[in-house]
Amino acid sequence: MEDEWSFVRKLAVRLRQESAVLILATLIAALALIEGINTGAVFWIWAIVVIVTLLRPPLVERVVVPSRAEPAPVDPQALLGTAFAGLAALDMPVLIIDREASVLVQNAAVEKAFGAFPIGAHISSKLRSPGLLDMVRETFATNLPNQIEHSERLPSERVYIVRIAPIDLPQIEKEEDALFLLSFRDISELRHIDRMRSDFVANASHELRTPLASLRGFIETIQGPAKSDAKAQQRFLGIMLDQTTRMSRLVDDLLSLSRLELKSHIAPDQKVDLVPLLGHVRDSLLPLAGDLDVAIDLHLPAGKVEVLGDRDELVQVFENLIENACKYGQEGKAVEVSLLNEPGQAVEVVISDKGPGIPAEHVPRLTERFYRVNVEDSRSKKGTGLGLAIVKHILTRHRARLIVKSEVGKGTDFTVRF
Incomplete structure (x- = not known):
């Protein structure tokens, strides 16, 4: 009985699917009868059309959408593990x-x-x-x-x-x-940056306050007790010129740092040949080296040694490093500048002096703003305390590193590695 009902259901489905064809065939047969065509022939043609239509495969298979099953209960611990899989990364x-x-x-x-x-x-x-x-x-x-x-x-x-x-x-x-x-x-780095910013403002204010106080004192002296003393005025004016020059250097360095920070994320894309660049830097510092009785020995390879960089900024880097070596390594009487370009190795410029060296505890902080190993010695050599900070920022923009090696009593090596 079940099979019979199944057959009937399937036949009903096929009749619904082919209803348009069956109705059209029936209408055509009716018109043929009206026109007087042989009744027997019309019937058999109509029957054949109906049988073929019902027996041929359907043009579109019926898609049966299964009934949606009820969702299985979720284990909270399993859900927690799934959620934490993302947090683990x-x-x-x-x-x-x-x-x-x-x-x-x-x-x-x-x-x-x-x-x-x-x-x-x-x-x-x-x-x-x-x-x-x-x-x-x-x-x-x-x-x-x-x-x-x-x-x-x-x-x-x-x-x-x-x-x-x-x-x-x-x-x-x-x-x-x-x-x-x-x-x-x-947020450790944020706190560190906040402290550095506070220290920077405090140090910059202090560095400017000292020469400004000197200028004010000398101006008051010239206007008062030394008003008629031409010799004293001449001496005070010389000191005032030194103080204003120091402030000018400090402001220039601060502006350089600000400019470098604004474009620190933009790497230079021009090729710079370090061989003539180092020769130019050495020539520009010869008068200073002569005054300090220090020789600058340059060791350069034959041919070009090109790196991606900004020529003016690299000149500033090497002027700063070689000038520091001359000033603070003056006791050694010589500064050696070597350009290394070994196959398969990074390009390096090494500036070496034979001075007193730097104690190990100071080396990690040399590139901090206003950090000085010896404050009085630095000021007597007209340093602003910003030179190595500028060097670090320029090299960071050039995707280069500054490596410092020093031994007390034997000298210091500053290596720029590209």
């Missing part, structure tokens, strides 16, 4: 904790920053800051996001914005099963 430390502040999941950045938390351990096993723990407890009580600034001293000083927020999982209905995301955004 972040370089920001991230923890997922429960309402007991026990660690459920941690990413690789957590292990790098604080060391691995034992799974299931309380966060206080690694994070003992009272302020941070109070913030976590407050979020547990209010179920609202919260954040705090947190500092870590070991293994190195780092500053984080620590944020905690509840994770909204509809599958978790019980309040005691709630989960929370604890993230650590590292």
